[in-house]
Amino acid sequence: MDGMMSRAHLSTDRRWVVKIGSAMVTGNGAGLDMAAIDRWAQQIAALRAAGREVVIVTSGAVAEGMARLGWQDRPTALPQLQAAAAVGQMGLVQAYADVLRRYDIHTAQILLTHEDLSDRERYLNARSTLRVLLGLGVVPVVNENDTVATDEIRFGDNDTLAALVANLVEADVLVILTDQLGLFDADPRRNPTAKLLTEVVAGDPALESMASPEGGRLGRGGMYTKVMAAKRAAQSGAATIVASGAEPEVLVRLASAEPGVGTLFQPAQTRLAARKQWLAGQLRAQGEVQVDAGAAAALRQGGRSLLPIGVIRVDGKFDRGDLVRIIDETGRDFARGLVNYSADQARKLCRQPSSAIADVLGFAEEDELIHRDNLVIL
Numbered sequence: 001m002d003g004m005m006s007r008a009h010l011s012t013d014r015r016w017v018v019k020i021g022s023a024m025v026t027g028n029g030a031g032l033d034m035a036a037i038d039r040w041a042q043q044i045a046a047l048r049a050a051g052r053e054v055v056i057v058t059s060g061a062v063a064e065g066m067a068r069l070g071w072q073d074r075p076t077a078l079p080q081l082q083a084a085a086a087v088g089q090m091g092l093v094q095a096y097a098d099v100l101r102r103y104d105i106h107t108a109q110i111l112l113t114h115e116d117l118s119d120r121e122r123y124l125n126a127r128s129t130l131r132v133l134l135g136l137g138v139v140p141v142v143n144e145n146d147t148v149a150t151d152e153i154r155f156g157d158n159d160t161l162a163a164l165v166a167n168l169v170e171a172d173v174l175v176i177l178t179d180q181l182g183l184f185d186a187d188p189r190r191n192p193t194a195k196l197l198t199e200v201v202a203g204d205p206a207l208e209s210m211a212s213p214e215g216g217r218l219g220r221g222g223m224y225t226k227v228m229a230a231k232r233a234a235q236s237g238a239a240t241i242v243a244s245g246a247e248p249e250v251l252v253r254l255a256s257a258e259p260g261v262g263t264l265f266q267p268a269q270t271r272l273a274a275r276k277q278w279l280a281g282q283l284r285a286q287g288e289v290q291v292d293a294g295a296a297a298a299l300r301q302g303g304r305s306l307l308p309i310g311v312i313r314v315d316g317k318f319d320r321g322d323l324v325r326i327i328d329e330t331g332r333d334f335a336r337g338l339v340n341y342s343a344d345q346a347r348k349l350c351r352q353p354s355s356a357i358a359d360v361l362g363f364a365e366e367d368e369l370i371h372r373d374n375l376v377i378l
């Protein structure tokens with residue numbers, strides 16, 4: 001693999017999830033590191049100004065709660081951890097709100113549990129809220145909802161949460177900022193001769209044995225959960241970078257594809273291929289659209305998008321972004337796709353040219369009912 005080539009993507013990739021670990025946010029437990037948070041905020045403002053969307057996933061609620069309560073050691077009992085998190089989350093989210101405000105950026109607090117992402121309705125709600133926030137230019141600040149998460153259903157470490165958020169918002173890039181320069185071939189805390197790896201393939205099983213699950217005093221999961229997060233993010237085609245949050249201008253340098261910064265975990269397949277594979281594997285469709293012979297041929301042979309003019313019938317109840325089955329005139333189920341319009345809107349658009357969408361609905365989001373990137377032929 002050509003290292004330079006794959007990093008080059010970073011300079012055009014649009015949607016970034018940036019995860020910041022506890023040790024980084026709290027100056028190793030000393031209390032919120034406002035200067036560091038300001039530096040990241042400044043860089044995030046630069047990314048935003050260059051047209052990128054950024055979601056922050058931040059740890060540090062427990063560490064900040066410990067600092068505020070004067071606790072030296074991380075508690076092991078869940079209610080104590082939850083109490084510390086509840087105290088710390090206040091300051092944590094306020095810190096991001098304050099510094100990003102200096103750059104005229106609004107923030108939004110999003111607290112998620114495992115259940116929120118495994119329940120379809122909640123998943124879709126979280127997804128649409130995040131999309132709307134990004135559309136408004138807001139930087140969402142995500143953490144686990146520690147207060148209500150029980151032991152069995154905790155993400156436990158925010159690396160896993162960040163990967164799920166990357167999948168949720170269909171991010172191009174997941175950046176994990178930690179207290180090491182990246183992934184080394186062995187834990188550098190224990191092995192001073194360990195070497196930094198600058199480019200690896202996400203999901204390569206060899207990485208799992210290099211990365212120890214032991215974190216620092218404050219963090220959870222160590223490098224192991226970061227390697228697993230990269231694997232998970234790659235399932236929706238996102239590249240992952242593990243880099244040091246202390247490195248000057250780290251986000252800006254990554255965004256300009258500077259070689260040698262952190263470890264890049266390249267997804268083995270492109271985002272489009274990953275998305276199509278995911279689409280093909282979805283069993284539950286929310287509805288069905290029947291298309292005429294011309295549209296069926298355009299999708300099957302031409303790799304085209306589905307325009308409303310080729311749609312004969314719409315069945316079911318679905319919203320924008322939902323998955324539908326596409327059947328041909330003979331009733332054969334031959335494709336799946338994510339719709340740009342709800343079922344009610346799609347019904348009104350049947351047989352209409354795309355130029356009429358604004359007249360029919362009073363607004364026009366997209367010309368296609370289903371864009372070709374969101375469509376897979378079975």
Ligand SMILES: Nc1ncnc2c1ncn2[C@@H]1O[C@H](COP(=O)(O)OP(=O)(O)O)[C@@H](O)[C@H]1O
Nearest residue numbers: 021022178184186187212215216219220222223
């Ligand atoms: N192969 C490795 N390369 C780099 N760091 C490693 C490796 N294996 C284990 N680690 C440890 O993982 C730690 C980072 O994990 P953690 O403390 O959970 O950070 P964070 O709070 O940023 O999530 C590093 O400080 C390092 O000691």
Ligand SMILES: N[C@@H](CCC(=O)OP(=O)(O)O)C(=O)O
Nearest residue numbers: 022059060061062157158220
């Ligand atoms: N939700 C917890 C996350 C703890 C955690 O995963 O920490 P880290 O390994 O530093 O990302 C908190 O805010 O303290």
